[in-house]
Amino acid sequence: MSDKVTFTIDGVEVEGRPGQKIIEAADEAGIYIPRLCHQPGLEPFGSCRVCTVTANGRPCSACTQPIVPNMIVQNDTAALQDYRKTLVEMMFVEGNHFCMFCEKSGNCELQAMAYRLGITVPRFPFLFPKREIDASHPDILIDHNRCILCGRCVRTSRDVDGKQVFDFVERGPHKRVTVRTGTRLADSDADVSDAAVDACPVGALLRKRVGYAVPVGKRLYDHEPIGSDIEAGSAGKGN
Amino acid sequence: MSTLLETAVKKICKKLDHDPTRLLDVAHAVQVKYRCVSDEAMDVIARELEIPRVTVESLVSFYAFLSKEKKGRVVIRLCDDVIDRMHGYARIRDAFCEELGIQLGETTPDGNITLERTACIGMSDQAPAALVNDVVVTRMNSDRVREIVRELREHMDPRQLVRTYGRGNNSHELVRSMVRNHIQTDGMVVLSPVNRGEALRKALSISPQEVIREVKTARLRGRGGAGFPCGMKWEFTRAAERDDKIVICNADEGEPGTFKDRVLLTEFPDRVFAGMTIAGYAIGADDGILYLRAEYTYLKAFLEDVLERRRRDGLLGKDVWGMGKGHFDIRIQMGAGAYVCGEETALISSCEGTRGDPKNRPPFPAQHGYLGRPTSVNNVETLCCVTKILEEGAAAFNQHGTQQSSGTKLLSISGDCRSPGVFEVPFGTTLKEVLGLCDGEDAIAVQVGGPSGRMVGPERFDGQICFDDLSTGGSIMVFGPGRDLLSVVHAFLGFFEEESCGYCTPCRVGNVLLREGIERVMAGRADPEDLEQFQALGKAMKAMSRCGLGQTSPNPVLTTLESFPGLYESRVAEDPDGYCRSFDLGEAVALAEELSGRTSAHAHAHADTETTTQREGT
Ligand SMILES: Cc1cc2nc3c(=O)[nH]c(=O)nc-3n(C[C@H](O)[C@H](O)[C@H](O)COP(=O)(O)O)c2cc1C
Ligand code: SF4
Ligand code: FES
Ligand code: FES
Numbered sequence: 001m002s003d004k005v006t007f008t009i010d011g012v013e014v015e016g017r018p019g020q021k022i023i024e025a026a027d028e029a030g031i032y033i034p035r036l037c038h039q040p041g042l043e044p045f046g047s048c049r050v051c052t053v054t055a056n057g058r059p060c061s062a063c064t065q066p067i068v069p070n071m072i073v074q075n076d077t078a079a080l081q082d083y084r085k086t087l088v089e090m091m092f093v094e095g096n097h098f099c100m101f102c103e104k105s106g107n108c109e110l111q112a113m114a115y116r117l118g119i120t121v122p123r124f125p126f127l128f129p130k131r132e133i134d135a136s137h138p139d140i141l142i143d144h145n146r147c148i149l150c151g152r153c154v155r156t157s158r159d160v161d162g163k164q165v166f167d168f169v170e171r172g173p174h175k176r177v178t179v180r181t182g183t184r185l186a187d188s189d190a191d192v193s194d195a196a197v198d199a200c201p202v203g204a205l206l207r208k209r210v211g212y213a214v215p216v217g218k219r220l221y222d223h224e225p226i227g228s229d230i231e232a233g234s235a236g237k238g239n
Numbered sequence: 240m241s242t243l244l245e246t247a248v249k250k251i252c253k254k255l256d257h258d259p260t261r262l263l264d265v266a267h268a269v270q271v272k273y274r275c276v277s278d279e280a281m282d283v284i285a286r287e288l289e290i291p292r293v294t295v296e297s298l299v300s301f302y303a304f305l306s307k308e309k310k311g312r313v314v315i316r317l318c319d320d321v322i323d324r325m326h327g328y329a330r331i332r333d334a335f336c337e338e339l340g341i342q343l344g345e346t347t348p349d350g351n352i353t354l355e356r357t358a359c360i361g362m363s364d365q366a367p368a369a370l371v372n373d374v375v376v377t378r379m380n381s382d383r384v385r386e387i388v389r390e391l392r393e394h395m396d397p398r399q400l401v402r403t404y405g406r407g408n409n410s411h412e413l414v415r416s417m418v419r420n421h422i423q424t425d426g427m428v429v430l431s432p433v434n435r436g437e438a439l440r441k442a443l444s445i446s447p448q449e450v451i452r453e454v455k456t457a458r459l460r461g462r463g464g465a466g467f468p469c470g471m472k473w474e475f476t477r478a479a480e481r482d483d484k485i486v487i488c489n490a491d492e493g494e495p496g497t498f499k500d501r502v503l504l505t506e507f508p509d510r511v512f513a514g515m516t517i518a519g520y521a522i523g524a525d526d527g528i529l530y531l532r533a534e535y536t537y538l539k540a541f542l543e544d545v546l547e548r549r550r551r552d553g554l555l556g557k558d559v560w561g562m563g564k565g566h567f568d569i570r571i572q573m574g575a576g577a578y579v580c581g582e583e584t585a586l587i588s589s590c591e592g593t594r595g596d597p598k599n600r601p602p603f604p605a606q607h608g609y610l611g612r613p614t615s616v617n618n619v620e621t622l623c624c625v626t627k628i629l630e631e632g633a634a635a636f637n638q639h640g641t642q643q644s645s646g647t648k649l650l651s652i653s654g655d656c657r658s659p660g661v662f663e664v665p666f667g668t669t670l671k672e673v674l675g676l677c678d679g680e681d682a683i684a685v686q687v688g689g690p691s692g693r694m695v696g697p698e699r700f701d702g703q704i705c706f707d708d709l710s711t712g713g714s715i716m717v718f719g720p721g722r723d724l725l726s727v728v729h730a731f732l733g734f735f736e737e738e739s740c741g742y743c744t745p746c747r748v749g750n751v752l753l754r755e756g757i758e759r760v761m762a763g764r765a766d767p768e769d770l771e772q773f774q775a776l777g778k779a780m781k782a783m784s785r786c787g788l789g790q791t792s793p794n795p796v797l798t799t800l801e802s803f804p805g806l807y808e809s810r811v812a813e814d815p816d817g818y819c820r821s822f823d824l825g826e827a828v829a830l831a832e833e834l835s836g837r838t839s840a841h842a843h844a845h846a847d848t849e850t851t852t853q854r855e856g857t
Contacts (some may be wrong), residue, residue, distance in 0.1 A: 001799035047743050049783040059782045065597040079782075090748035093388075115435045123772055124752050125821070149741070167293040167302040171577075171594075173751050175741030180293045 007071040021067055021075055022062035023051055027044035032188055034084055034116065036091075036165050037150035038063035043159060045151045046092075050084050050113065052180030059206075062215055065189075081117065089122035096121050096128065097202075098146035101158075103211030106219030110148060111202075112226035131176075136184035139208050141190035147204040157196035165190045245283050247272060247834055252287035259288045259738060260610065262592035265304055267575055270769055275309040284731070294593075301740075303357065303576030304533045311346045311353035312395055316370040316462065319356035320495050320654045321730045322363040322716060326379070331367045332356070334384035352391060358734055360534040361493035363653035363716070364421045371397040373536040375418050393830040399691045410507045413541040414827025420502050421660025426641060428647045429623045430663045435509050436554055439629040440530045442517045443560060447477065448841040450521040454625060457633035459646040463489055463581075463618030464688070464712035465787070466644075469625065472615055475605035476522040479613035486518045487528035487609065489615045490575055491581035492534060494689035495734060498712035499649035500619040504531075504538055507623060508545040512569060513624025516555060517629055519567045522615055528792065529585055532575050539744050542571060561630035584618040584785050585740065595736035597786040620626050620649055620713070644705035648713070655719030666705040670695060673704065679717040684724055684803070689714035691732035691791035693798040694724065725806050729757045729793040735792035750782040764820050765811045 005016045009031050012063060016025030021044060026033050036048040044064040051062040053073045062075070074080065091097075099105045110224040149168070154177065155166040165188050169178045179188040190196070197207055216222070250668065251268045255261040265284055268442035269276050276284075276299045285292035290301045299305045317323075318330055326339045332343060334856035337352050362368035374397035376387065385487055390602040405419040406411030422430060442450050455470030458738055476484055492500040503511060515527045549555040557566045562650065572590050574580050576698055580589045587609050608614025617625075624646055628636045640646045644666035653659045656679025664673065666790035670687070674680050685695045687704075695709065702709045705812060718724060725750055732754040756773055759765040777793030812822045824842045832838050 044599060046785055049743050049745055049785065061599075061742060061785070082775075083779040083783050087744050087783060089751070090744055093752070094744075094748045119706045121765060123775070125755065127748075127751065127755075148744075149747075164291045164293070167291070169293075169297050169595075170302050170741070172737055172741045173747055175747065178293065180296060180298070204687045232789040 004137075005067045005069050007067055007069065007073060010076050016067045018158075020067050021162075022053060022055065022060075022065050022067055022071075022123045025067050026073075026075070027230050030076065030231055032115060032230045033062045034227065035063060036052040036113060036148065037152065039152055039156075039199065041160075042152065042155045042199075047157065048087065048148065048150055050087050052083065053080065072126065076131070085117045088117055088119060089124055090142045090215055091125045091148050091214055092119075092122045093124045094129070095147065096131065102146070102203045103206065106216055106222050108221075109201035109226060112221035115221070115224045116227060126216075134179075135208075136186035137190060137208075138186070140185060140190055140197055140205065141208055142177070142185055142205050143203065144176060145204075147175065149175060149199060149203055152199040152201060153177065153196045154204050156199040157190075157194060158194040162187060163194065163196075164195070165196060187207045242753070243288065244273065244277075244279060246279050248283040249287055252284065257288055259290050259298040260592045262288060262290070262295065263302075263575060263589060263590070264300075266295065266299055268574065268615055269792070270305050273309070274312065277307065277309070279538070281307075285531070290312070291346040293842050297710075298592075298594055299576065300354040302574075303549060304385060305575055309346075309350070311351050313351060313391055313397060314353045314355060314757040316355050316357040316360070317343075318358075318360045318362060318366065318368045318370075320359040320363060320366070320725050320734075321517065322359075322496060323366040323368065323728065325654060325722070326366040329369050330381055331369075331379050331384055333386065333810050334381040337379075338385050344736075349634075349637075350608065350691070351395065357534075357576070359497075360493055361495070361532070362418065362500050363417055363496050364498060365653065366653070371400060372515050372532060374398055374400060374790070375416055375537055377417055378402055396849075405434050408541065411476050411541055413544055414655070416537050418501075418505075420506060421658075422506075423652075423658055423660040424501060424662045424664070427510075428627050428636065428662050429503070429510075429620060429649055429664070430507070430661075431627070433507060433510055434630060436513075436552070438510075438626040439516055439554060442520055442629045445523045445524075450517060450629065453633050454521070454628055455627045457624075457636040458638070459621065459624050460644065461618055462620035462624065462648070462712065464494070464776065466706040466710065469617065471622055472605060472617075473521050474616040475603070476613045479606045481613055482523070483614070484519075484522050484613045485609050486522065487583075487586065487614055488515050488527065488528055488529045488622055489581060489583065489586055489616055489618050490535070491532045491578075492535075492619070493578035493711055493738075494691065494714050495580045495651055495731075496651060496686065496689050496711060496716045497652075498651045499661050499713045501535060501538075502624055503619050504542065508542055509549070510623045510626045511619055512545065512555065513551055513665075514617070515569060516559065516567055516626040517625055518615055518617060518622065520560060522613070524566060524615075525565065527567065529569060529571045530574060530580070530590060531571055532574045532580075536573065539573065541573060558695065564627075577740075578580055578734075579740045579786070579788050582788060585786070586616060587614060594740070597788075601786075617681060618712075621742065641703075641705055642695070648704055650704070650711070650715050651713045652679070652715045652717065653799050654717035655679055655682065655722065656717045667703050669700070670704065670709060671700040672700050673715065674700065674717065678716075679719070681719055682717045682721065683720055684718045686716040686718070687711050687713070689716075689735055690795055691787070693726075693794055694802055695798075696802045712721065723793050724799060724803060725757065725761055725810075728763065728799055728806075729754065731795040732757060732792070735788065739788060739792070743785040743789060745780040746785070746792060749776050749784075749789065750792050752776055753793060755835060759806060760810050761855060762821075763810055763812075765807075766820050767811050767813055770800065770807055770811060773797075 014029045035051040037045045046061045046064040053062045133143045135141040154166045157163045281295040368377040399655040401417045409416045460466040461467040559567050577595045579585045580595040585595045589595040637645050650662045656677040687709045736750040739746045777797045780793045828842045
């Protein structure tokens, strides 16, 4: 068996290794596939669907789909970019995202994705859900208004921290992250040194008292769009 | 008291070997005993099964039939499906509320009776129906509702509500149900009389590969909806590396308007189990699971008995293949109220005792399914076809149907027709012929394939029931003159919104947005550009959703936009003054008014007109 898998993304030949997912091979080749729930090192999750590409004509999530030889992947097409916009707009109207006074602004992957995709305002009416904020913990807080249910904290806590502080409860539009209903973050074994605290792509899970340590203007996505690091050829870290 | 609960919950856990993969059964047993899975019970379960406490909570909050809040001794679940709504659901609901003195979702103050609504319970041919605990009550009217409440108050025993039994096995002593089969056609294949043991005997007289070949020659395609070739699925599963293969029979039958599997399980259980056993032989499995939806709990004891009899007769269990070649047994896994669990990977999650979230594919179940084992998931009707194919040969099976769709199809027909029920028709039968069979010729529209299928208008009634034209897992809903099709669309979207697992963005959010959009259209507050939004949303959901639920849930909107554009166009208009019709200023400022204790003169000056503020400026 060869240790190389050759396939194409938007007509460009890419070489990956057996067992890699499309998104991993693309990252190494310097091709950016938009994504939110994917984070290198974590088990693929496939929930945000922003990374959806077509592989041999069929839609699939690039973060979960393994590469196979001669696969034809379409990534940067007008149709897919429009669907991605639709998804990101859905995330904006589903929660309560007020970027202008959110401390994550500039470091937020959702916001940066919206800019990259050219979204100025969602096409859909805002749902304005009523959601909770849990600031009980001395060093961490979780603001459910901004949660996009990417499961990055859930997976990081489980697989990196070895703790399983978080999980999802309920289903459908009521699905949410919890430490344990009726219990607050303060009562869990979450700690400020947990890797999970840094896993959140948006401003939902936050470290306290450092919100503006890096001033606006000097933040991750203030000058370069999200994905630039990957396109510049270095393997992206995502956050 | 708390120690009592602890002891009881521990006992339940012990009975299931402290096996975390049986968490669903543990939680269900606790629910039955205590009418809830309380915080305290969750703590005990987590400790006993050595799993995080939040995992237990995650599961309990997922399934409709499990609850953290205590339910009444009797739970009445009214079937709130489109068909039931057409047959007087609202009157039934109101009568229950009035008689019980509570609202939907509440429990009587004495803690005795809870009243709830639920999605289709598989009784659309005898609507309006309800589940009273596990007991099915059908064809209710307001008078009967009053009697039911009175009787329940007297004896609190739902079983006593059943006065006359349905025919066939519905009157079996282990069923004793008022459910009627409503088999409306002579059985051609699947509904033909059973020759117990014959198919299995023939299967075992040839090699597993030959069994697969026979099923392939019959060109059998899955009857559960997707139409995947059965023989190919078995071949993949058989070829998978691990030896511990397993067969799962999908009896979740959750697509609203479908009830044919109910009839197969009631009248032809031996045919179903023979099919599973043959599948097990073909793929090389040691065991099988029948995943039975919670709504069909009334069939459980009966089906267990059929299994027991098969074991006794050497048709199941030890040395069933003969000559010491191994054993094959079947267990029944009960669902707990979740439509998405009919999706095969969600079904596997549920069998593994977790939330019914679908899984990422690949790996496909054939390689890596139930607990990592190579798994073949087959529908009840598909397995009945298997039994017939082995019994009478592929050629006999192929006599029916078309080249692409061989054999027959069971249809569950409900709605505005004089003879609702189960029909067996050869593939290729036209919708017009189907409407003739069920006495529904004056239909203005037919929903083929349930909410996830398509709404078909009279101009397409010459279409054929088959995989490449009008494809259906069995659900056929007939809508007669005067029916408001937009409210049907609205109900379907509400169903998907409730039943979405919530894992992926497009389905979790898209169904809410579509449902709200249709509400704007119905209220005459939609702009023409809303219709473009529906298209954009629907297309994105189809392409981007993670499983078949989200990939098909926009169909009610997309197919009616295509076949019944008038439904929308008549209610959507450009505002003459260029205002955005969907924006309601009064509603938008209501909270601000409440908080400030003042009323907005501007908002209320326009309160009665449909439009207020221009779209710009947000
Ligand atoms: C949301 C959803 C619900 C489904 N419900 C059922 C069901 O109730 N019964 C069923 O047999 N298949 C159902 N399916 C199809 C299954 O995923 C699967 O294709 C089928 O069980 C395979 O069996 P078959 O090949 O014999 O049809 C459902 C699919 C989806 C996406
Ligand atoms: S489409 Fe997505 S949210 Fe909907 S049921 Fe499937 S996985 Fe869950
Ligand atoms: S990044 Fe692949 S689904 Fe979210
Ligand atoms: S800017 Fe705050 S969550 Fe994105």
